[in-house]
Amino acid sequence: MHPGPVSSSPGWDGLTTPDGHDLLGRIAALRAAGDAPDLVNQRLRKDGADPELLAAALTVAGLRDRAAPKFGANAPDMLFTQAGLEQASRAHVAELHAARFASCKAVADLGCGLGAESLAFLRAGKRVRAVELDPLTARFAEHNLAVEARGLAAAGGSPEFDVLVGDATVVGAGDADAVFLDPARRTAGHRDTRRLASSDDYSPTLDFAFRAARSAVAGGVKLGPGLDRELIPSDAEAQWVSVDGQVVEMGLWFGEAARAGVGRSATLVSHDDGPLAAPTVHELRAATDAPDAEARELGEYLFEPDGAVIRARLIGLLAKELGAGMLREGIAYLTADRPAHTPFAQAFRVIEELPAREKDLKRALAARGIGRLEIKKRGVDVDPAALRTRMRLKGPHSATLILSRSANRHVALLAERC
The missing domain is CATH 3.30.2130 (VC0802-like)
Structure with a gap:
């Protein structure tokens, strides 16, 4: 059974409306003035705020605080769900993904979630076709991409993007020459999701993800670092990424996104000067698995x-x-x-x-x-x-x-x- 669209909790649908934007702005102003969340809640309820919309807005305000290390300076203007934030790529890792598509003009982000990769593709000057199955998550992604696009346009860029609601296997990549997929590896929902035990339950399936990635000029598939190695295709570059000592993902790269002569790579991203600073990136790479060294006596x-x-x-x-x-x-x-x-x-x-x-x-x-x-x-x-x-x-x-x-x-x- 594959995760599908889920109904949002009361109030969440209103966050992308003018009333929702206004309420989020009022919450931010009160918190900036030093009011605690409980006091903010009391004041806005007294002012007649809709209780369900207010509860959702207060949750998003808290998620914005947690999102800064992943999304940087734009986090205070973005929309998040708990599950979406937990599963989103860190901005610096998403930028490594975007660099794989340097030779391409347009990227289809099939299963875009809240838009972490799509944001990086926009910043890299790509036209973005973002597809998301869950309607609420898609609306949040569209909002987040619009925030990024306004900043890029103000700096003289010409960002282009579309966010489409639907099944990636049906909507497809359109005319994009690059494809990126992040198959859902957790149960459907906006919070308290659990990891799927079998790769057979990923959505879209691994078979579809690999076919879509191979069909493009350049293709990438983001997966968990513990994926069974027997499932790694022989024609892909497999890259494991760790951030500040924690292994966060395995990426499989096809076509022009894969590097000649590289079958295995370990990429280390370190934020030595803080989570918001530019990271240091180191990489170890080889054509295949390296034979282990021989065992020896304990040294110093x-x-x-x-x-x-x-x-x-x-x-x-x-x-x-x-x-x-x-x-x-x-x-x-x-x-x-x-x-x-x-x-x-x-x-x-x-x-x-x-x-x-x-x-x-x-x-x-x-x-x-x-x-x-x-x-x-x-x-x-x-x-x-x-x-x-x-x-x-x-x-x-x-x-x-x-x-x-x-x-x-x-x-x-x-x-x-x-």
Whole structure:
């Protein structure tokens, strides 16, 4: 069963009307003056605001605050649903998507949601054909694109876009020479949705998404990072993207959107100067999965690859760059005798190896006066939060404890971040 259009909660349909725009403006003004949400609610109810419209507008006002890291300066003027905001691409990631279509003039965003990608396509100078199955979400997307278009027009641009309500499999890409799809991977709704367990239930289906992407000059499909690798088409470039250490998506790229000789890539987006600042982007790429490095004895340094590197199966390539080996076959920790700086892994200096047996470990941590402990683990069945509680830590020092396996034994490594 595929998610379809859902009925909106009372009041939400009015947010795109003049009354809704006026109410959102009054809420913003009161909040800017320092009024708390409860007081804003009381004042506007007293002034005769429709209760259902007011409830929806107050929800959107709160979502606008949360949207700033994803949508930037335009967030205070945009419309959001809870589910739409949670599922939307971050602006900097959407811009990476848009860059894939540099050779194209028009992009069909089939399943545009609130319009995150369509906004990036507009900013890149593309004509946009946005298609959305849910009517309320489509109206919000049209509003959001209009906000962006006004800014671009004021700067001398000539933005062109259409937002069409309908099933992407029926409406199609029109005359667009590029196609982007973000199949729905959660149940239908505007809030409290849940993840679909099977890729067979995606809407539109993966088969349709792949056909549509292949039929264009350039095509892209955004999917979850945990997609079964057996479903990755052999003619696509598979790109895993992490933002500030969190793997957020896998993109599959076809035609001119795919890069020659690149079958696997891990792209790291880092906001070192804050979520609204321009990010730093690093990428590791290869033609195919990289063979893992050989396992070796524990060295003085340990490296934990970024999740995108692990998902892309490029650990062996990273190991070669670091002059490192695997701590143990099948476990994504690398070890080396020398320090190395890389954006693709967190680096730790191993201070000493502690007893792995819990009773002895507790005694060793107490003897070292460790009161604050970060626990990392791979290849062992341990709940870090529960273990930390059982350790009953006391003392002025802090450290990192790495629990894993080396050769055929469990190891507990006391370490410090490099």
